[in-house]
Amino acid sequence: MAILVTGGAGYIGSHTCFELLQAGYQVIVIDNYSNSRPKSLQRVMELTGQRIQIYSIDLLDETGLETVFYENHIEAVIHFAGLKAVGESVAFPLSYYQTNIIGTISLCEMMKKYHVKNLVFSSSATVYGKPEQVPIKEDASLSAMNPYGRTKLMIEQILKDLYQSDASWSIALLRYFNPIGAHPSGKIGENPKGIPNNLMPYITQVAIGIRDELLIFGNDYPTRDGTGIRDYIHVVDLARGHVKALEKVLNTTGIEAYNLGTGEGYSVLELVAAFEAASGKRIPYKIVNRRPGDVAVSFADVSKAKRELDWVATKGIQEMCVDAWNWQTKNPKGYEVKR
Template sequence: MAVLITGGAGYIGSHTCVELLKAGYDIIVLDNYKNSHPESLNRVRQITGKDFKVYQCDLLDEKTIEKVFEKNNINAVIHFAGLKAVGESVQIPLKYYECNILGTVYLCNVMKKYNIKNLVFSSSATVYGVPESIPISEDSRIKAMSPYGRTKQMLEDILRDLYTSDQDWSIALLRYFNPIGAHESGLIGEAPSGIPNNLMPYITQVAIGNLEELTIFGNNYPTKDGTGVRDYIHVVDLAKGHLKALEKVSKSTGVEAYNLGTGKGYSVLEIVEAFEKASKIKIPYKITEPRKGDIAISYADPSKALKELGWIAEKGIEEMCMDSWRWQCKNPNGYTVNQEVLSK
């Protein structure tokens, strides 16, 4: 079975490539490298000992996308590609709507033309906005608070409409909570450009010396220590969730949403403490004003994924921190510098 992975060179995409190859799937990767680096795919080959086709192209280029489908016998698609920073989406909303929504529509147009109707879609827990109750179930109210979150919310609606129009489609909407960690080899991990948007790479870059201190946004939330609480999930567990979703869409039709999280919440300060314990490094930090749109507490009810996909997160917070630190130590400046070293 051949699976097309859009955005396969990215953080979650590269880890999913590893798990798919380990499970015996053939993969074809499509990426424009705007949020990723081609070296990650070389590392995937190194980890698995397997080769695969890679196409550098953009989903907004529908004609080029169609050529990928012409040249390959694709059975299903896992769709990661898109812009993903909440803060940035507030600054350049039109770019997010163009890239995320039009890119997905173009992809689905080509899938429909080639009669490929099995899709695993990368959604987000941001679709829930401020949760009415905790833990958050798939039946919770959907009310995204950022342009990024609204692109995911709109795309979920678009994909449901697509199924309504043609009930041969089989679509899994995977609502991620907060992926952290890295592959245990330390060869692939999260490599943001500039100052990280997410907590764990911010912490690891402070620990490695690339940044002076961690900025914590707000300490007056109604939580045990005043800092925001989130559901952190190991990226390898998250990748394995895509395999389970792929199995599901290959056997049935319909559209279903699934939370991929651990069902446990950790505050920012608890994550800092867990990382300090794993790395033996003290993390300096400062408290600033809360960011607009941030919520106090968010963690998943993942019981539907267990019941319907047979998936559950297995890795704990200590392993998430240790794997994140191993990746950062081996790759202090992400993939770019390492690529220069490898080419010498």
């Protein structure tokens, strides 16, 4: 059974491709490598001993996209492709709206043309904006505080409207929280271009000496130590959640949203301490001003995913830190160094 994975060379995409191959699926990947590298998929194929059909195209390339659907019998799509940096989205909103929203519409049009109506969409906890209460349930009010979050929210609404127009579609909206960690082999992991936007790769780059110190944005939040609290989830658990969601959409119709997290919150300083314990490295840091739009506390209610997808995160914060450090030490410059 062939599954198309858009953005499959990225951090979450590559781990999901690994889990899909392990589960017996045939995998086809579309990626323009704007924020990823081909080597990630080479490593996935090395780890699994299986082949991935790869197309180096952009979702906005209609001719190239049609070639993918014409040449393959695709049963379902897992859609990761898109721009994802909050700060960058504020600086370049039009790029985000064009790439994320128009790209998704283009993909859905092609799926409709080729009668492929099973979709797992990579959404985000950013659609909850500033949560009214925690843990956050899927039926919480939705709002977004930056252009990136708004693209995710708009795409969710587009997909809901699509289902309303044609009830034969089957769509899972996966709202995930804060993915960290790496595959335990150390072969695939998070490889940001430039200065990391996410906390864990920034920590690991400080630990290995690429960066001098960690910047912590605010220590005056109403939390137990003043720093922001987030729900960190191991990327392998997250990837397995996508496989579970795929099983669901292949066997039902409808549209449902699912939180993918652990249901536990850790502060920035708690994550730093856990990483120091796992790595034996001291992480120097400096407190700077809060970032606009950051919320004090965000963690998931994951009971719906457990109930309807038979999925639950199994890896704790220690394992997330150990695997992140293993990846960084084996790949000090990410995929740029041959190992």
